[in-house]
Amino acid sequence: MEHLGFLFAAYAIIFSVIFVYVVFLWRRQAALDAEVSALEARLHALKDAASKSEASPRPK
Amino acid sequence: MSAPVVETHKLSMLYGQSPVLREIDFKLLPGYGAFVIGGNGAGKSTLLRILAGMAAPTAGGALIFGRDTRRMSARYRRRIGMMAHQSFLYPNLTARENLEFYAALYGLPEPRVSAETWLDKVGMAQFADARVRAVSRGMEQRLSAARALIADPLLVLLDEPFASLDSDGAAIMARLIREALDRGASVVAAMHGVPAIAGTDFQVFELARGHLGPFTPKEEETTAWTGARIRSLLHR
């Protein structure tokens, strides 16, 4: 049962690194979602502007 | 009628989210000129960079001699002469050495002779052995024009060719444009005001807020070409 510490450390590191990477992916996903929201807002603004002035043709 | 030298189709360019060029449709036939007038930041340089294949448009496309500017091989680049805002000249080489170097790269048979001829043409013969670092901005501009035209390109792209030129220099520049048109080359030149070049083989456009449209002079902004002399150059 000697060297149990090494075995424990190895497995602990494997799982914590993978966990940290998943957290990192998750945070980037949040940033991506924020970007989608910003784009949606821009699209809404575009639609509003289009409905206000029907005279000039605008993109949907 | 022969095939157009330049043909753009809904050419658009964004820098980040802000549009610089908006759906530009433009055609230029061999032997014709297009002078694009516009203020600073109007997108003139961007348009020329795209036509030279130095930048890829965001949407739409440009054909040069029928070839997409994004995929121009050496054969197509050989036919284009681009005078950009940067001179592309090596500061530590002399005027002559710079022109010889580019003449060699364009595969001219006698680089030395070509360099000599063009130094004469742009009135730089007496500065032939001065390093580019030491000459004035206006002289560098003349050399830059010589560099662009040295291989007799069939499409000449000029970005503000008259900037920082004195009246002699401007006269030379106007003559070079005239000569290029006369030998059947097409010219696209971006500038701030209408140049004093006579002829009916060119059109003047205005590039404003990313749109390319026909230029309508606000006041008396054109002058006539009288004899072989330039009377004046008007800048807006």
Next chain:
Amino acid sequence: MSPFAAVLRKDLRLELRGGNSTLSLVALSLMVMAVMVFTQAEAKSHDAESAAAAIWIAMVFSGVIGATRVLTAERENGCIRGLLLCPIDPAGLYAAKLCAAFIFMAIAEAAAMLMMVLFFNLDFGVPLLRTAPILMLGALGFAAAATLLAAISSRTRAGDMILPILAVPIYVPALIAGVRATAAALGGAPMGAIAQWLKIMVAFDILLVTAGCLLFEYAARED
């Protein structure tokens, strides 16, 4: 004159006209060799291992600077754009730039060899002569890798900082082979004994020069 010859001639002319690249490479090599001597606990004479280590460290440092210098020469007035507009094959342009970097490095290596003899108290003779082709193969390989990667690093925000980080790991096989071969040659081993190392270096050089010729276009293009 071929585009390759024109560009190379232009680079050499610029260098003679106060480019000072070679001089800075020589100076840097001198510094590295001096640092190597000072950081060793005791001055060892006739120590082939230390001498080989010193000259190869100098090689890596001067190579990074050399490749950077060769490409910065093209940045003033946007000259690199002017070159890319010319109807020349990017591979020819790469080859010319690589040759220029190699020549600057080779001169610096020659100077470094002299310093190595003095600092490590070696003898002038056949063993020293045998190190010359090894160092030249090493310089060629490093110039090939660094010229290609400098085109990339110069366009990142980190700038030239990132070049050694990209180039050195790629260079490791030639570095290992070069140091071992140099140490063996300085220790008096005949050419036959280091042939295996030389083979690796030649393979590395061929590989990197080929990769550079094929890929330089993608690294240099601007759009």
Next chain:
Amino acid sequence: MNRNIRTIVAAATFILMIAALFMVFDYAPTEADQGIVQRIFYFHVPCAWVAFASFGIAALSGILYLWLGDRIWDDLEYAAAETGMVFCTLVLVTGSLWAKPIWGTWWTWDSRLTTTFILWLMYGGYMMMRASADDTAQTARFGAVIAIVAAADVPVVIASVRLWRTIHPAVIVTKEGGHGLEDPRMVAALLVSLAAFTALYGWLLMLRFAQLRARTRLGALAREIALAYAAAGDD
């Protein structure tokens, strides 16, 4: 990349990982020479396999990107390089933790270790380049160039490191296959671990790839909208 496939792979990863842990710690017998530390091997080897495969995918995608010019290949290349980097780090760390008790040293310049370490350095450079450049087609080309050069370099790295190790007197002689799997239960544990890590890798790669794909498409969409504005004459 379908969301359903990702869910299935995630579930498979979870089940396989539980199974692998059970087999590694309970089913497989303790190795006679090395003792309990040998169990690191069951996860170390899959990490190595996954890391090398990932760098291979990155290099192939790089070639495809330069050839075809579709940004999807760049997204795959970046995702594979990044995921490969994670597992490559794990290989090095677990390798060290195994080497210390068995060989008495954290690190030996054995050919496999050295090659792995050099790959790790190369892709470290790749990641730094990507981090310090804008997300443009140019950066994508740079990434492809580095990935291709790195992959092309690997055979020369292996050749030089092998020769280096055979000529240089090694203090510690690394037994080739010093982890002899004499018991079939050990082989089974390794195979299940390999499956578990392949699934885990597949899941992470798909996640990252989908993310990068979304980012690229979002960029394209933002450009579309800006272009539509531009065409309408708005600023």
